[in-house]
Amino acid sequence: MLVKFFKLCLFVFVLASLIALGTSVLCAQNVELKLATWHWTEPGRGDTLKAICEAFTKEYPNITISPVSLPYARYQDQMMIQMAGNEAPDVLVAADIMFFAFMNLGYLLPLDELINLKALEPEFLDAQKISQINEKTYGLATEYVTYALLYNETLFKEAGIDHPPTTPDEFLEDAKKLTKAPNQYALGTRHSMNEEGGWWYEMSYWVEGFGGKWTTDGKPSVNTPEVINGVKFYKEMYDANIFPKGVDASTYRRMFWQGKIAMLTDNQATFFLALSSNPDLNIKAAPGPFENKLTNAEIVFYTIPKSAKHQKEAAIFLDWFYRHLKDYGLGVQNVVGSKSANKIILEKFPYLMTFVEAPLADNGGILPKGYETRLPEFRHIVLNHVTSVLINNADPKAEMDAAQNELLNLE
């Protein structure tokens, strides 16, 4: 009996190998562009992207687009592995941190020779200037989502508040009125190291609101009074128990559209997601409750790797894609700030002007100038010290001084 089993195992193995080797033989007559992004599996966005690619192939029948789809959480890792292993896609979608890392590693192709950038200029977003280094453009910023204060008007009315807060103190006051733990909270925010990446966006938002900057003139400046005030205020929010602790962003965003959370400091993609998940929701957006109205952004760039196999065709696609973005509604949701998309959205949601008007902080706010590639280390150090303040009641000034020290000594 066992011998039969053995033989079966051997047979299965040989068969499987043959099938495997057989299927790996594929001949492409036309050019097949590999488009790598995490958007393929996103609800709504994936289908839109497929539609765009099909429309492109109609116009250029010898170029087809094949998706390279990876889960968002591991997208950056996989792209790094593929680039190192010389299996780069032809078009690579890169979010901010990854874009800078790849650019500094020399993985990306400058687009100036391949695409007529002057022709595209009228459609450029504010964020486009970030992709220009040394007079060369390394990517097309196709979307950026900015941060604002999202709030639930119904809950505000119930609590007797008639307008969104405009100062931090007003914010805290309102928050206390809006919190009816455990079934209703005033805020949802990331606040722990298991969501380090997402927390950085929110921490940056508050710190900028208080006038702080992570770096000044290319050097860390995390212990300036403004930054420390921002951290102090975050601690006040933490101690006031106005947000559910230990809850991750996915959960509190859902609580927001269930009407269990009154405010979020989040981007407009979340805004539209909330509306599409619960159309009855009465939510609006307002500028952040600070004097300083800067906002930060999550930017998405479309790039071409240097080791891409079909550079010219990739460039053709990029050019076409950029010009047709707004036709597919991709513009409406995310490309706030582009001049043509503005009109469409603002007709429908006038209060979204806040996303448009808020001036973008340096480098999108979350990338400390001079430390773009080293953002993860930078962020880890700063947020570790903030965690100390929040959990161990450490002194904010002492902690931020220690962070500044560590950053200056970073090898």
Place this chain on the structure above:
Amino acid sequence: MKKHSGKGIAIRLYSIYLPTLIFILFAVFPAYWMLVSSLQREGNLYIWPPRIMPDFTQFHVFQRLFTTQPIALWLKNSLIISLGVACLSVLFAIPAAYAFSRFRFRGSSVMQLLLLLSQMVPSTVIIVPLFILFRNWHLLNTYASLILADTAITAPITVWILKVFFDTIPTEIEEAALIDGCTPWNVLRYITLPIAVPSVVTGFTLSFFEAWNEFAYALTFANDQQMWVTSVGMASWIGWLTTPVEIMMSGALFFAIPSVVLFLVLQRYLVSGLAAGAVKQ
């Protein structure tokens, strides 16, 4: 063994059945909680006190799961790879374990150490060299790459399990058979292996489970959407903004079924009364 007197039954209850029940509860409760989380009305997800029972009117979650996600594809890929890995591991491990157990030869210790060494290597640092290797062999996005990479991890474990088991089988039976004129191959086939069935089944199961759960290699070497295994597919549900919890949990429950069922079927082969009987002869 225990006698079944009245007092004996009470002892049995408290010393065996009750603890077993506690273990089962410990093992199964999170899976139950997955069921509870996936079958809830939207408004009942985040409340205090939390709902303890699943809401069976929400069964359409499973329907949504099957209609919006290529579950069957992922399941097929996972099954092919896991079965392949399990078969291959056992295929390689049995001869090696037999050699280590029954023979004393130069390099035996070194080889065993090498196999153990392979278990100590974190996959994070070898994933790039492996990626380049599979790329050069044109094996990316094939079943072969995953089967090979996973077997390299599971086969050594299987060798060790089998070797330890072989060591407990007295050699008198084999010696007797050889003296009677049996060829070594037949000894292995008709005497040793039948006794070793439990550990072979264990090794098969271990390899299957390891491959079933494996994520990093599956994502790196086979990220073409047609080649996704269940672990990669599930990871794709963790979105940029939000994760559909009910899809994740219902999917998880569904994907846990094949491996548990496999074990249910195989576990009867863990019985081994042969060793005791054979020696007495």
Place this chain on the structure above:
Amino acid sequence: MPRKRPFPSKNSRVQKRIWPQFLPYILTTPIILFTVVFVLYPMFQSVIISFYDSRSLLPQANDYAGLKNYVWLFTSPSTLITLRVTLFYVVGTVICSVSLGLVAALLLNVPYRGRGLARAAITVPWGTPLVASALIWFWMFDPQYGVINYFLYLLHLTPQSIQWLITPQWALLSVILVDVWRIFPFGAIVLLTALQAVPANLYDAAAVDGAGSLSKFFHVTLPSIRPSLAITMLLYTIWGMKRFDTIWVLTQGGPLDNTSVMAVQIYREAFRNFRIGRASALAVVGTILSLIITFFYFRKELNHEKA
């Protein structure tokens, strides 16, 4: 025509010139080759990388940095934290999983109807996909709505809800609990197999000598399954040194690096800080530590075999 071939006897494992001398090599070559090609050679490449400092995952020749990464490793305060956390984590998971696995195996060894179902139930933590397991535990640990705090509250055990994963003192314990839940079935199955192989006559002989259940356990069962027990402990230990996924999903290294085990540090250095050289150096050190532990095991087992 089969010739008479005396098999090596139990007491002397010396192989007389019976088999072709290279038979054992034939038997072991496939798996050794496999291991060398798919694990050991890549590991060797990774060791080479540890002598380079590069932001790319594949360093170029001019990135050569000699021992710079090792110097960093031995002078950085984060290394000490990593070692301490890893030690606590490994010891905790090994002790708990082996104990639970052994008790489960003993319980599942007793014949009764429905035992098959019980055995299959024990494998649920193992068969459930890892990411989902981590997420459901994350949810169960939720300070506001989680079921664990709910049960503690019902039992009046805690005055207020514990923030399991974001409090330094609880985070590591929580992570250990989740991993023990996930890995104890492996030990249970391996030890169950070993228990099944213990000859019944040994128990009978002990009973004749007047031994009670506890005595039987210590004098018959434990010695008989000792090799399987030892290998289980060893495997748990060396796997513990490289376990990554659950911790990453639950805490990403934890509040204030309190759950930053070696594997998490390696991942962070390689894929977040873009310093593959440092990650490789850390992996080398981790592997050496595992090797040292293995040597102790080998010596103990070899001594025991001679006895």
